[in-house]
Amino acid sequence: MKKKVLLLGGAWEKQAQLKSMLVRLKYAVLESGRAIHSEAPDLVLLDMRGEEPPCWERLHSLKQEQGETPVIVVGEKKIDSIVTAMKMGASNYMSEPFDAQDLKSVLMNIIDEHHLVSEIAALNEIAKEQPSWLLSSSSPAMNEVKKIVEQVAGTDVTVLIRGESGTGKGVVARAIYLHSRRREMPFVKINCAALPKELLESELFGYEKGAFTGAYQRKAGKFGLAHEGTIFLDEISEMHASLQAKLLHVLETGEFSRLGGEENEKVNVRIIAATSSHLESAVRSGLFRDDLFYRLNVVAIRIPPLRERKEEIPLLAEYFLRQYHHEYNKTYRPLTPEILAAFIHYDWPGNVRELENFIKRVVILGEEHCNLPLLLSKGTLSNGQTDSSPFSLKQVSRDVAKKLESEVIRKVLNQTRWNRRKAAEILKISYRSLLYKIKEGGLETSSS
Template structure:
């Protein structure tokens, strides 16, 4: 985002001409004034982005004008210049709201540096007014051990470092915005603005102004110039949330911006160029919208450069235990309730439920259950309040998934960070792979046995540490060892097996 209009308030003709030539070189519109009275008149006629103000003027102190400007609704950034600098005057100017303080004589390069700093500062101020804090579940991004989440992590790792436009689809509540933030965090633009515009939450009368900004007087109520989201996201990333809701009247203009990277504000004629990476999300089938004539085909293909589908929770039920435990830890900290995990019935209820609201519904359900639960006791099924039947079979099925080792597909290139003990066990397990030395594919129960044997060996026979490294409960590990003994294959023979 660049400045457009500059006001120079300086009575020295040589200095004034030097400043004017510097700003004209940057293709900025310059207005000059040689007195406080002329400067006040100029400020009353039109808004300015930047004011360069001499501290001593023929009709008074520039500090007085600076104090008046600080109360204006469209106040420009102010750079104070003086040939009589002192610490006291510098402090007074900064307290009155000056952006910078420059001593005469100065060089053009000094002004160039200050101009860049001022433009960056103005963009940050505008961007911060739009931003909310990152979601409080940012530390839980991409939690999951399912094959679907493994593939999604691989896609993000490969595509995030590029400038490719990404279209993220999936049901409501699956975490599409979180995924978009992960693309941003892993991109070279992560130090630049990340601006979101919710296309479904803005009225059709205002959405063009939200996208591209407007000039003063462009329509009723446009009392000042406003930068749009594309302009504020310059050099960064723009998230078009629920892009399917963009009205047909705006789709052609959006297509032009995506193709040409330029636009004009509403009511303006000046072409503004931007360098923005686009990430779009939708919970709709955009292709069906195209076929129904409700969404431009060329815009669809421009957005769909790299499609990413976020699976529903029904497609990744193996991740429910990890997500549930993650949300439990967060909300016990947040609300100061010391619950001790989930009861067997609560686990059974969560695994039996279909979760139409996906991860968001799971998160809200667990937060409510934490609040309703007694301190020092586990969350039970009644606290969850899920409309499902829970029987012994459901509880048994849930236990198998809940206590399953956290093993990711062998082809997964990206895995969640694990505790040190688990990393050590994983290293010990890695050598057998999924085939035996003869090249024969091993069955899952044999892989499981090898993993347990390796973990016990790595932990010196300590069952508690081995269970933690494998991501299962100590009870599950004991049951497995008992099964192996009854089958005549006691894998912990020769180890100093302990539970502590």
């Protein structure tokens, strides 16, 4: 899809020249006047050549009308004009002589950087809206994770989140961010396994003009954009050794240099890293720096796989079920006992992500199209276990109900600081029934 440039001002012949350049560069040129009210441009090109003195009020009004849309001023080559334009919020200032290639490089860099900043802002909103399903859990293992998150969130200590793919490492990172003092500042995520070394370096640290072919303008990296905020480095084990040294320097000094730069730039950022690999093995084999490992591993949080916390499956399934019924505007339909039983007995090698995707499929296609027999065949009942007893859906439902009941009781007891009589009143059961359920659910042992 073509990027849209709104062309304003300038003498007719000058504007025609600019328009011709933009059309050759495959940009969609919006006409002045009605474009402001009809189509949202990706960038505004304001031609102020020949104006003496320049009408700065027009730039001021334009910035107010266009909000965050970048504005490039084309004007005379005068220092005071350049300074005034930049102070008033122009993203760049161009003066003659320039050709189509010069114009292209300026447009590309500004539009890319604007979209990167917009992406960071969108990530921040997603992070703030991210539900805490992973941390409002019903398993002792995830309750331990929740405790560590609460303890480290208020500090600036570096955190290393470990766990299999799909366990929810990104959600835990966002939970730390949301409970930290930096929650109003940027939250920037980058997947170290998704980019080759050269691209990852420029994405992380940015680059100077002329650092490589095509680097026509200075560009901020993710570390620069995350200043005063939090950066989340996912799959840190995949980072190349040369970048590991540069990251170590940031951790030790709070400084980094852009690609092709000579000066160091100060940055105040909290680093949260995550990995699904065994970093100790990578250190022993020389693939990961030991000094960086010790710097990152100040506080380690292990996210257990879903097969180790199956008591959460009904709660997670219900959460995703309601989320996607709402998102896809579908009539809510609860899971059948057959589906729930299959969920309980399946090992979920893809963890929470696999469960979420399966629920999405159920909501969109319906249970009849979700290959339930295949899911059952892969479950623990058929993975080499010799269990001659019949598979009872009623028993599964009862087991799930008991676990959910125990979790509710535990929460109420914690709220009442284990005042059993008060808890019984809240739960609307007799004191004797509560004592029996505490004993049956093993809650006294877990609370001690």
